[in-house]
Amino acid sequence: MKVCIYGAGAIGLLIGARLAATGKHDVSAVARGMTLAALNEHGLRVDGFAGPISGPVRASADPAALGVQDVVVIAVKAPGLADVARRIAPLLGPHTLVVPAMNGVPWWFCQGLSGPAAGLALKSVDPDGGIAAHLPIDNVIGCVVHAAASVSEPGKAWNQMGRGLVIGEPRGGVSERVAALKTVLDEAGFETIASEMIQxxxxxxxxxxxxxxxxxxxxxxxxxxxxxxxxxxxxxxxxxxxxxxxxxxxxxxxxxxxxxxxxxxxxxxxxxxxxxxxxxxxxxxxxxxxxxxxxxxxxxxxxxxxxxxxxxxxxxxxxxxxxxxxxxx
Ligand SMILES: NC(=O)C1=CN([C@@H]2O[C@H](COP(=O)(O)OP(=O)(O)OC[C@H]3O[C@@H](n4cnc5c(N)ncnc54)[C@H](OP(=O)(O)O)[C@@H]3O)[C@@H](O)[C@H]2O)C=CC1
Ligand SMILES: CC(C)(CO)C(=O)C(=O)O
Incomplete structure (x- = not known):
């Protein structure tokens, strides 16, 4: 599976390193500055409660250099998301899964809801609709990260506690693609729950x-x-x-x-x-x-x-x- 980590900080490194360590996936990363240099020299590295985990990565500052992916994990902080959305197109094909491994209320949160907030476009997270325009809900798999981590040096994270992930379809239910992604994440050592209502x-x-x-x-x-x-x-x-x-x-x-x-x-x-x-x-x-x-x-x-x-x-x-x-x- 071709997996790209967009944002190789604490959570991106944790997910990327575990996937790369399986030896089963072609893991790449969009990174910049000292993180990019460190990834190219040492690969993805994590230390912490579960011991050291590492794996190879192809890193670039340019998404076009990495090509269309099966899965793109977005693990930037929310203020960086609009820029990611503007630059992400070369990584996406019609079937690419976009997995935002981020805290907070995501841009698509109300699109899959019924009830009083159904379809509400949240101005606080996507003021001009640019994120939703570049990251279509049909490609999104919602994700919640139950882990605590920090960057100890560029390209290396410390995982203090936790390897829990919850994933789910923005419109609810458990799909085949969510079940398949759960298998991939579990094989990488995550404790993954497939949620029927990720919101x-x-x-x-x-x-x-x-x-x-x-x-x-x-x-x-x-x-x-x-x-x-x-x-x-x-x-x-x-x-x-x-x-x-x-x-x-x-x-x-x-x-x-x-x-x-x-x-x-x-x-x-x-x-x-x-x-x-x-x-x-x-x-x-x-x-x-x-x-x-x-x-x-x-x-x-x-x-x-x-x-x-x-x-x-x-x-x-x-x-x-x-x-x-x-x-x-
Ligand atoms: N840390 C934690 O314990 C947890 C964090 N979360 C959530 O996960 C998400 C990610 O957090 P975390 O990993 O801590 O964040 P970090 O700040 O550790 O990492 C973010 C990474 O994204 C990179 N980045 C930002 N913008 C771009 C860009 N345009 N191109 C390439 N790289 C970019 C940053 O690079 P650079 O350094 O160059 O800016 C940095 O490496 C957040 O939503 C956070 O709330 C969720 C659960 C736990
Ligand atoms: C505190 C923690 C690890 C869990 O609530 C977290 O999610 C964060 O630091 O953003």
């Missing part, structure tokens, strides 16, 4: 990311400290309940309690969320897809989100002051 899994993962990620970025705190402070924990729990009410209106109620979810986050230990990693590195933060889209959906279905609004506002000001988020929105 539900995205919303569940987002419960943690829309709270812990911005709070960690603003405060500079690792996840254990965010969850460890009783007042901050209460804020995150109450914001999670707001988002839970939106999920109920959209047709995917979360059955866990915030406390049960905190217990899972606690297992991460002292982990720097991907948004804290971005803030420390001076990179644009994924505020719109992680928090802005939840507010937009809340407004659409008539659920008030005062606490999510407050988290968004604080993270927006933090981002603007540090040059990590645009001034005018």
């Amino acid at each position: 539900r899994d995205i919303w569940y993962k987002l419960w943690g990311n829309m709270t812990t990620n911005p709070i960690s970025a603003i405060t500079g705190a690792t996840t254990d400290r965010v969850i460890g402070d009783e007042l901050v924990r209460q804020l995150t729990s109450d914001a999670m309940l707001e988002s839970g009410r939106i999920g109920e209106r959209l047709g995917f109620a979360i059955t866990q309690t915030p406390a049960e979810r905190h217990a899972i986050t606690r297992k991460l230990g002292a982990f720097k969320t991907s948004m804290l990693q971005d803030a420390e590195a001076g990179r644009a933060i994924e505020l719109d897809s992680l928090v802005g889209a939840v507010r937009e959906l809340g407004q659409h279905v008539g659920v008030a989100t005062p606490l999510i609004d407050a988290i968004f506002g604080l993270a927006r000001v933090f981002g603007q002051v540090h040059g990590l988020y645009p001034e005018a929105r």
Whole structure:
């Protein structure tokens, strides 16, 4: 299988290295700068709780040099997605699976839904529709990453915990192509679940990311400290309940309690969320897809989100002051 990783950071390296290590796939990567140089010299490398994993890769800054793929895994941060969408065409054929291995609400989220948000084009994630235009929903397989990783050096990731992936059709059901992709990912060592309603899994993962990620970025705190402070924990729990009410209106109620979810986050230990990693590195933060889209959906279905609004506002000001988020929105 020809698999291209677009964005060889923490998650892209994790997925790419595991696939390449099987020796069964022709793995390539679109990368740039020091990452591109490191990939060409050393291949894809991951270290972490599961031990070292590595495999060969053909890397290029130019998608046209890599050609049409069977699967393209997009693993950039959300602010980079519009650029990827503009450049991705040479990798795509009519049957190419596009798998966005990213946190947050994706551009296609409402296209496959029925109910009050059916077909809604989310302005917070795709303001001018450019992403949807270049990444057709028919090629997309939704994906949720249940893993914690960071880049330890260009071309090499540290996998602190987790190798869980959830994949699913944007329009629901379990298709043959999802079943086939699950087999490929399982063979590469992932614990993969094929979901019949991937939006539900995205919303569940987002419960943690829309709270812990911005709070960690603003405060500079690792996840254990965010969850460890009783007042901050209460804020995150109450914001999670707001988002839970939106999920109920959209047709995917979360059955866990915030406390049960905190217990899972606690297992991460002292982990720097991907948004804290971005803030420390001076990179644009994924505020719109992680928090802005939840507010937009809340407004659409008539659920008030005062606490999510407050988290968004604080993270927006933090981002603007540090040059990590645009001034005018
Ligand atoms: N890290 C984690 O533990 C988890 C992250 N996620 C999600 O996964 C997604 C990816 O995150 P993560 O892997 O942490 O991000 P990283 O910042 O580690 O990696 C992103 C990579 O994308 C590259 N990139 C960005 N734009 C382009 C481009 N136009 N062309 C080529 N390469 C590009 C970056 O290159 P460069 O360095 O040159 O900018 C970088 O190597 C995010 O949505 C995140 O929220 C989900 C679960 C856990
Ligand atoms: C914190 C973690 C690993 C899990 O919620 C995550 O998804 C992120 O860092 O973005």
